[in-house]
Amino acid sequence: MTRDRDTRVLRELVEAHGETFAQEAGITLKDAPQPLYRLLVLAVLLSARIRGSVAVAAARALSDAGLRDPRRMAGSDWQERVDALGRGGYRRYDERTATQLGDGAGLVTDRWGGDLRRLRAEAHGEASALRGLLREVPGLGPVGADIFLREVQRIWPEMGPYLDDKALSGARRLGLPEDPGRLVELAGGTEPAVLAAALVRAALDRHVAEECLEHAA
Structure with a gap:
């Protein structure tokens, strides 16, 4: 049940907030x-x-x-x-x-x-x-x-999966595992860069986390 719940939360998060910061800046x-x-x-x-x-x-x-x-x-x-x-x-x-x-x-x-x-x-x-x-x-x-x-x-894959402390704090806010490898596994085919950006947005804005948890419930 926990795995299913975590997978749903990540799916909701990435679908709603999976834009990288480079994309947002037009890069x-x-x-x-x-x-x-x-x-x-x-x-x-x-x-x-x-x-x-x-x-x-x-x-x-x-x-x-x-x-x-x-x-x-x-x-x-x-x-x-x-x-x-x-x-x-x-x-x-x-x-x-x-x-x-x-x-x-x-x-x-x-x-x-x-x-x-x-x-x-x-x-x-x-x-x-x-x-x-x-x-x-x-x-x-x-x-x-x-x-x-x-x-x-995203373009230098040997650097990943790179989920730093800020991304992992987003995982913590969502009640998700704080192990990078586990998060990548739960996220399925989601690119680590996209996953990281989504988790950071949850870390920066509690409303993002609350919304995703509500939709995944």
């Missing part, structure tokens, strides 16, 4: 320099203590301003970055984040030639190594590194 994720860099920027924005919807809107605003790759980001004026963040509603951290984005773009360009696939190669397919390298990017602490890994496992 068609693939193993190519520009979408990978846009995901990195999104992870930096989501790292701050700010609503996820605001971070997503800011990522879209930066993209609309043409700041979609590290060369353009590094070459942009600081005020240009501040203004784009402001248009996305990202005002509380706009000045600091504008600086971090410029510095981070310089690092990505200088160290990995603007191509995060070289970061993947440097990590030798190990999530822990990749997580450590990501934390060298300005503005990308442990939370941001986890966000990047949760999303990128």
Whole structure:
């Protein structure tokens, strides 16, 4: 009975809230320099203590301003970055984040030639190594590194299944097992990145969890 109940809860959760944060930001994720860099920027924005919807809107605003790759980001004026963040509603951290984005773009360009696939190669397919390298990017602490890994496992499958503490806290709120392997098994054919995003949404919003539990009952 418990397995059936857990499976129903996950099915309801994924069907209603299985959009990844990259998808929400309009990023068609693939193993190519520009979408990978846009995901990195999104992870930096989501790292701050700010609503996820605001971070997503800011990522879209930066993209609309043409700041979609590290060369353009590094070459942009600081005020240009501040203004784009402001248009996305990202005002509380706009000045600091504008600086971090410029510095981070310089690092990505200088160290990995603007191509995060070289970061993947440097990590030798190990999530822990990749997580450590990501934390060298300005503005990308442990939370941001986890966000990047949760999303990128969709195209770098060797990094998964990656369900971090935030995703597992969503499982706990739903009364589900907190073992990543068990959750992936219960979710059937659901991609780990989609599962992780749905669980994070349950962790961030108790109404999401309550709604799924009600529908699965």
